[in-house]
Amino acid sequence: MRTLCITSGKGGVGKTTLAINLGIAIARAGRKVLLLDGDLGLANLNVLLGIIPRFTLHDVxxxxxxxxxIIxxxxxxxxxVAGASGIAELADLGEIERQNVIKSLQGLSGYDVLIIDTGAGIGDSVLRFALAADEVIVVTTPHPTSLTDAYGIIKAVLAQEAKPLKLLVNSVASAAEARRIADRLTSVTDRFVHGTLECVGYVPLDPLIEKxxxxxxxxxxxxxxAASAQRIRETAMRLIEGREEDFRGGLGRFFKRLLGT
Known part of the structure; x- marks a missing residue:
């Protein structure tokens, strides 16, 4: 099973919406997908899906x-897997709580892809999710503050582990604008933090997404x-094409890395 962490330096860039729609596109391509709400302060995946969860990560x-x-x-x-607004940071879990999570992994299998939608920023829980996942997709928009904050999360991750990162540019006016943004971030990443940043796609600004x-x-x-829907599907295919799924590690491997056990 592959784990994809979708994150951003700044809130309001469409990260959660993209996590949902990328998950749907990957599922329609024949993979079994599990979405996990990793925003431990303001969990909202279920809100955008119109679902009221009976149980959340807090119960685990x-x-x-x-x-x-709880799935x-x-x-x-x-x-x-719905998150719980106000749940304690995973970094602060005691040994009993850690063991509860690890124990709950027993018998849970069968998924090809786990997509984690993190909170925004470079807090400890966001970095834990990013470092535990197989791949990290950083979402940005053309706004200067979004670009600055995207570079911030890129630096924060690479400072702890030299892992390849992926970039998804959202709400752009054109493919040319997306290329300029990707080239800019790729250049500064390579020059100043010596990391690898690959642009996997872009999504045009579309009022239908807000609707x-x-x-x-x-x-x-x-x-x-919609053209924006087609770009999302294309990005999803780039994320999974040519990949052989690995079921041996599964969710157990991811959560053990996440919880530091």
């Missing part, structure tokens, strides 16, 4: 439910013919 941490028991189908071909958010329905479902 407290030892009241296993991960398998919910979304109705869009992929499953969801889908307000409707609490995925953009790929409501507007499958």
């Amino acid at each position: 941490v407290r030892g009241q439910r296993s991960l398998a028991q 919910m189908p979304t109705g869009y071909g992929l499953d969801l 889908s958010i307000l409707a609490q329905k995925p953009h790929l479902v409501l507007n499958p013919g």
Whole structure:
């Protein structure tokens, strides 16, 4: 199983919407996908999907439910592990809580791809998710503050591990603008932090995406013919093409790295 962490330096760049729609595109390509809400302060994947969770990660941490028991189908071909707003940072979990999470992994398998939607910024929990995942996709927009903050999360990750990072440029006016942004961030990453940053796609600015958010329905479902939906599908295919899934490590490997066990 592969783990994809979708993150950003700045909030409001469309990261959560992209996580959902990329997950749907990957699921439609024949993979079994699990979405995990990694925003430990303001969990909202379920909100954008119009789902009210009965159980969340908080119940797993407290030892009241296993991960398998809190997984919910979304109705869009992929499953969801809902987060809990206000849950303690994973870095602060005690030994009992850590063991509760690890124990809950037993018997949970069968997924090809785990997509983690992190919170924004460079807090400890965001970095833990990024470092535990197989691949990290950094989302940015053309706004100067978004670019600055995207570089911030890139530096923070590479300072701890020299892992290849991927870039997804959202809300751009054209493919040319996306290329300029990608070239700029790739150049400074290579020059100043000596890391690898690969642009895997872009999504054009589209008012239909905002309408889908307000409707609490995925953009790929409501507007499958939109150019922005096609760009999302193309990005999803780049993320999975030519990859052989590895089931040996699975969720256990990811969570053990995440929790430092």
